[in-house]
Amino acid sequence: MFYLVIDILGTIAFAISGVLVAMEKKLDLFGVLIIAFVTAIGGGTLRDFLIGNTPVGWMTTPVYLITITATVIATILFVKQLRYFRKSLFLFDTIGIGLYTMVGVEKGLIAGLSPVMCIILGTITASFGGVIRDILCNEIPVLFRREVYATICILGGVIYFVLIQFPLDPTYAYVTAIVSIILMRLLAVRFKISLPNIYRD
């Protein structure tokens, strides 16, 4: 139940980010729906392909489809309230990344993968939807711009695997990791933290 709620919240956040990018590109109603859909389920679909979890999650449970459709309608209606487009996009993208990283880690554990592979699976789950969104909308993927994007997903995963070594309810570790990822990303952008330069310009 708890994990489903996290998954749904991530779906909502990514669907909103998809609508925002698609509307900035002036796509028509169906285009917006497709981009929202692809952004929200892209990462989870690749994750399910990688671990052989088929039919993929969103095909057997109608809740994802309903959530995305409702989110798209609500976002289109209230888009005026999300005045600062770029900022809203960044915020929802960040929330989605935090939530989906840990959803992916959880699914990796269920599939019996090692912690390192779980973290990679979480990072892929979190980032792939946004990459497809950007490719389809003909933007350079956010992932490849000079941000410490994916690095932060990995750090979040590490925090989770460190915390579950302690005798705590694993739910705390899970939530702490999500919050850490969101905070780290906000701070990294706020303070313009980036990875070390490998070029001598």
Added chain:
Amino acid sequence: MFYLVIDILGTIAFAISGVLVAMEKKLDLFGVLIIAFVTAIGGGTLRDFLIGNTPVGWMTTPVYLITITATVIATILFVKQLRYFRKSLFLFDTIGIGLYTMVGVEKGLIAGLSPVMCIILGTITASFGGVIRDILCNEIPVLFRREVYATICILGGVIYFVLIQFPLDPTYAYVTAIVSIILMRLLAVRFKISLPNIYRD
């Protein structure tokens, strides 16, 4: 047998549309073959991934490969007869979409999916090959241009599920849905029907 024939006809239609796009881009012989191949099997491959039907269909039955190769050769030889490039492309793309939508719906039913998911699976089957074709050829995917494209696949799927409620041979429902999709798309383009505008320009 009937379903295989529909599948092969869709393969031929999409292979032709792939050759036409690739030749307009002046790709070499192998490039044309690859684009034709990807256009014809792209949608079905993603469909098989989504429902976990592996090895994917075209790898275990040689008929698709033979069909595509023969279609490519024939199309290259007779391309002069298809004088109006854009128009031919649109026609074969439309026929392919009509046929593949219902092939996807059928496979969804076999995989035990709900009608809504079958329709989505059909739409993905029909549209993904063309999207990859356009991305590889560096065109904006037809799917995202202002047409009621995918909406029509969904309508076709709805028509099918309404018709099979009646005490008829399901083959009639199947063929009626295919013909409806093709006609609706031709009419939509002829009369420039499009989705309601969600922007206040």
Added chain:
Amino acid sequence: MFYLVIDILGTIAFAISGVLVAMEKKLDLFGVLIIAFVTAIGGGTLRDFLIGNTPVGWMTTPVYLITITATVIATILFVKQLRYFRKSLFLFDTIGIGLYTMVGVEKGLIAGLSPVMCIILGTITASFGGVIRDILCNEIPVLFRREVYATICILGGVIYFVLIQFPLDPTYAYVTAIVSIILMRLLAVRFKISLPNIYRD
């Protein structure tokens, strides 16, 4: 053991080619790592999806991940020694293609596919990583430039299936096919051999 060594060598060659393309695009450290990773495992991942071999190979065996990370670090440190960028890229790409084509053929045989499908699977294994690398780095895929690229993978596969008809150790056929692919590609580029023109300019 022998097949694993070939697979690792292909992984190293493709990881280097990924680093070279990514560094030419001035991506940051993580971007370089991702491109190297995607180039090295992209083809094998699609191959595993197609034959339903999940969880995919690199998720269950840590050796690929370790190999790629070590290769990326070494390549970044010694990139100055690889002075002629374009030439080095071409060489490592070619070696990777030779090795991965036969890795794919081998996996196809294990999956019980026909020789023709094994050759196609090998070609996909060899070429897909490079195609993703080029798409992500916003280059026109090498595969679609006027080279006899994929044709050579197919020829290499044919050489393999011809040779194993003879009463030899299959390892000889395997190695001969790899060397043939590498040599044919080098010769094709050196002597500017290309496919017959299908256009009357």
